[in-house]
Amino acid sequence: MAKKLLSCLFSFSLIFFSYAQKVTEEKLKSIIFDIGFSTAGDREIKKIDSIISICHQNNYSDCEVFGYLKIANIYNKNNDIKKAFHYTDLIEKKNLITPDTDFEAVFYFYTIRSLLHQKLGERVAALKLLDEIADQVKENPYYEYLLDWQYAGIYTEMNENNKALKAYKKAYLNAKEYRKQRGRNTDKSKNKISNSYKTTAYLAGAYQKLGKMDSAKIYIEETLKDARTMDEIGFQYIASIYAAEYYLKAEDFKKAQQHLWICKNIAMHHYKSENYQEGVITDLINLYEKTGEKDSADYYSRQLLEIQNHNDAQNKVQKDRLDKKRLAEDGSKAMEVKTLIYLCIGLLVVLICIFMYFFYRKKGKEKEKGADPIEIPAVQDNDLFDQVIVLAKENNPEFLTRFNDYCPGFSEKLVEAAQLKSSEIRFCAYLYLNFSTKDIAAYTYTSVRTVQTKKYRLRKKLNIPNDTEIYQWFRDLLK
Incomplete structure (x- = not known):
């Protein structure tokens, strides 16, 4: 109840402020950027919706795009791909992307759509979207590091580890260059800065995947050093999870356990999605199996099963709702199609009757001999397909x-x-x-x-x- 009240107060204050003093588009975009992505959930989505309404009232189309993309990215983080696609589709339906649209908004649109296709396993479509925007980001380290980072993620899924390492290296170097360019871009959002530091951890992971543990160690130590100086939950989680995986492979189980506990604490108290907890617990099971602590491994195995069952139950409820809605929509469409077919058949019968009437009247016969029979094509039977689904x-x-x-x-x-x-x-x-x-x-x-x-x-x-x-x-x- 308290959360709902706070959300309502936030929305009211934004609307009141926007009328009392016209808020600039840049100010509203900054508010959107500074909403914590790592811990965002329904409450933050409501805040962004309120900002989108203000942007729409003031014809701030770029700001509307940023708002929809932020919501799409939050749903993507929480593995609700359907809703994530819905919000990117809204941008197209409302024709918010035009030749005059801020390039930053266009860039985020392409990269987020690419990420969603990647999650669906459609890597060709994901790469194509990145290729379409690649030529426009050259010599801009901010866009280049984000693009290379996303390319690297796709290459990793395709098991092209050398390509992935090369892309992570470029992302790491461009991220460092971006942070050096103090000014309008870097001062715009603290979230942008903290996000750029994550490339170091991913580069360490790429080296580790190729078995180059000495190189991985250099970047793990760098990312842990950065984590000690930065107070941002998302970066803390990424730094610790990659450090834990490195120490687990290096068989330094004490340090691996230390970093996994950090990740577990962050996942339990800050993240809205159980998927973060699931990843950490899986690594804990692996750790305790390697150290021979069977009781601890069994304990976390049961905990993992509970989380998976909880996720499965939630997914089933959500899927049932979506299925019912889809069935209702399909039923309505099917009824419309049937009605249209019946009308067409009725009209065809009337036209045939009129034609036959004048034909027989002209010939003076009750029945025309030698006429070819008129065949009405049968409507395809989809019952079997529906049963299978x-x-x-x-x-x-x-x-x-x-x-x-x-x-x-x-x-x-x-x-x-x-x-x-x-x-x-x-x-x-x-x-x-x-x-x-x-x-x-x-x-x-x-x-x-x-x-x-x-x-x-x-x-x-x-x-x-x-x-x-x-x-x-x-x-x-x-x-």
């Missing part, structure tokens, strides 16, 4: 049987490619139907991590190249 969402045992009716030959082709189990073929069917990782996790009551692991194993068994989209591979299977 419903059975998939219910995780029904009959799903695979009905799916094989819908896609004959699918299972046989998979068996030819590799000796897959029935459960693996069932999982492949979900991918063929283009369900996202998050959807599959929700419908099968498993975690997102488990689904990602299954995808990885399938790639190995079916010899799917790393540069090939797994969804596209299954779509091409029956061609």
Whole structure:
């Protein structure tokens, strides 16, 4: 109740202030930038919505774009991809991106859309969006470091570790150059400055992934030194999680445990999403398994299961709501389509009757001989497809049987490619139907991590190249 009251007071004060004294667009953008991203949730989203309303009233279109993108990024951080896409789509629907739009807003639009496609596993689309904006950021260290950082993340997912290291190096150097340029850009937002320091930790992680532990150590020590001088939760978390992973690999278990406890404390008390807690607890389980502390490993395994069950339950509730809404919308659209079809058929019948009337009247016959019969094309029956989708969402045992009716030959082709189990073929069917990782996790009551692991194993068994989209591979299977 207190939080709602504070949020209302904030909105009221903003609106009152905007009328009492016209707030500049730069001032409103600064307020948006300075809202803490790392710990942001529903309360912060309401604040940004209030600012967007003020921007709209004052025709501050650039500020509106920044507001929508900030909300999209918060939802992305909390793994609500649907809502994140919704807010980036609003920018397009409202035609807020024009030739006169501030380049910073355009840059964030492209990079956030790229990040969302990356999370959906659509890496080709993600890279294409970055390529479209790349030529416009040259010789600007702020934009260059952000762009290189995002390229590096995609290369890491594609297991192109040398490319990732090269991109992280460029991001690190450009971030340092950006911080040296004291002035309008760097003084604009403290969040921008703290964010630029994170590249050091990511560079350390890239070296560690390639087994270059001496180089990784240099950058881990640098990022920990920066963390001691900066009071920003998001940076503290990133510095500690990468330090913990380094010390875990270096088998300095005491330091690894120390940094994991720092991360666990931050995740529990500051972050809105349980995904941060899940990542830390997974590393703690790994630590205690390596040190032989079975009781501690078991304790965190149970805690991890509770978090995953909680996430799965929340996701299921949210998915059910979305599914009901979607079914209602689809039902309404289906009714409109049926009505239109009936009207067209009725009109066609009337026209045929009129034509036949005049035709017979002209010929003076009651029946015209030799006339070709008029064929009305049958409307495609989508009942089987609808049944397959419903059975998939219910995780029904009959799903695979009905799916094989819908896609004959699918299972046989998979068996030819590799000796897959029935459960693996069932999982492949979900991918063929283009369900996202998050959807599959929700419908099968498993975690997102488990689904990602299954995808990885399938790639190995079916010899799917790393540069090939797994969804596209299954779509091409029956061609």
